[in-house]
Amino acid sequence: MGSGNAIRGSRVGAGPMGEAERGEAAPRVRVPFWCANMHVTRPSFASDAPIPELWDCPRCGLPAGQDKSNPPAPPKNEPYKTHLAYVKERRSDKDGAAILAEALERLRASRRAGNSGTTVTY
Structure with missing residues (x-):
């Protein structure tokens, strides 16, 4: 049995890709x-x-x-922000206290009216 088969492992049509086949x-x-x-x-x-x-x-x-003497600065990585951090950027502590007081008043009024208070609609 000869092991010198020249086309072993080749596909039909496979061959060296030259400039003529690829184009210029x-x-x-x-x-x-x-x-x-x-x-x-x-x-x-x-x-x-x-x-x-x-x-x-x-x-x-x-x-x-492209300027070797002045390469671009590395980008600044912003730390991960929680939802609370974004809210605190938009609202002051005074605004937050007012919103909390309003929500608590709605909850208390709902409980006084006989609702269980688990579902609050805004």
Whole structure:
């Protein structure tokens, strides 16, 4: 049994993809981008394509720019805010106390009227 079968593992129609089968490649330009950690990446673009202002660094994920001496600053990560933190941004303590007093008064009135107080509509 011979093990020198040249087409073993090949598909029908498979072969080397040459320039003739793919077509001609567009003219390319390589543009360097630097991140705040001074990593450099050089993606290639078609020569007639617009070059983006920022590019994500593949090593650290920070934004990278074309100016080596002045790379873009890392984005500021905002800490996770709870629902209460967002409410406190919109309402003062005085407003919160007034809303709480109004809700408690509605609840007390509902209980005085004989309702169980578990369902309160606003």
